[in-house]
Amino acid sequence: MPYVAVSALSHNGLIRSHNEDSLVIGPWTLCSTETESPQTLLFPLGTPLVVAVADGLGGHPSGDVASALVVRRLARIGPLLDSEEAVRDALTACNEAMYASADDDPDLIMMGTTVAGVVMLPRAVLTFNVGDSRVFDATRDGLRQTSVDDSPPPAPGHRTTSLVTQTIGGTVEFTAVHPHVTSAPLAPESRYLVCSDGLTDPVTDDEIGEVLRVHDDGKAAFELWKAAMDAGGPDNITLALVRVSE
Template sequence: MPYIAVTALSHAGLVREHNEDSLVIGPWTLCGTVTENPQTLLFPLGTPLVVAIADGLGGQPAGEVASALVVRQLAALGPSLDGAEAVREALDLCNEELYAAAAGRPELATMGTTVAGMVVRGRSPLTFNVGDSRVYDASGDRFRQVSVDDSPPPPPGRRTTSAVTQTLGGSTRPIAVTPHVTALETGADAPRWLLCSDGLTDPVPDEEIGAVLRVHNDGRAAFELWKAAMEAGGPDNITLALVRLGE
């Protein structure tokens, strides 16, 4: 029977005092907590399965509240996300819910989050993102980014930037978002994707991430990617999910 294997890990890193990342895998959510080891869940291929990572905005209040609200909303909506328009509507709803939750509560004002994820619905998944969390196609020997960074170009001499041009929430007044939603066609060469927050991609170059994924899979791959981010200083929360189709 065809199945979906999802291996996930979330960690605060070495610098941040707490974890503001959250993730959703089908009906399950992990919000602002730490996993000591990669965890793998298996699902039958059929009903739309949502897998997503939300990275609460650092430097602004209640990032962990914002990321948790988004993944819980996506968990509730997941089985209904049967097309690109449904995904866009779900992300619009998440954005509206963030602003509604913050209304009249100064401690939540300007809370926001990025999100990156995918909906696996047969062998034609949808990927989506708002912000700079990422989705990569890691099928076979490939490793290429399929999400679109909402970021300005990095400063001269630097590989990354912490600035973002679009997030869910994050402002004093409601601002509409334009989610990036892409339909993918899977080939026969071991379909697999990596979803991650910038706690992985900022300290670890794409070339190194791709090299790890060409050698390892599932739990070992997740562990080696986490280790690479930690050895690079672990400057931010590290959350990642590997999604693989199997027979």
């Protein structure tokens, strides 16, 4: 019987004093927590399974609260995310809940987060994101980004940018979101990487692709974290490797 294996970890990095990333894998969430060893969870392929990373906005209040709000909401409604429309509606609801929380607590005004992830269905995979956290198709043919960065092109001479043009929450006045959601057929032995920019900013796509080519998922997750740490660990690092197997 086909199943989904998810190997994941989340870590502060070397610069940040605490972790504002959050992670959801099916009904399981990891919020503002540090794990140096990858955790692997197995699920039967059938009911929609959501795997997503939310990266609380640095320089804004309560990024950890914002990212936790999104992943906990996705964990609750994950089994209902059976179409592109359902995912868009869920992310729109997350955005509305973010502003509602700020209305109830002035200390939370301008809190916000990115989010990126996949929903594994029996015959398809739904990829989604708001912001610059990323999803990659990591099959044997190489690494291919399937999310869409909500950020302007980097300045000349720079590989990345810290600017984000769309987030869930993050502004004083309510701002609607326009989530990126796509669907693709689910191929045998499909493999996806979901991660925050704490991985992709310090580690190049070529380096990520080489780690994934050489290592199986648990070891690969560890080696990707180590690569980000060796590159200075400038931000929180959260990643999940998602594989469909028989």
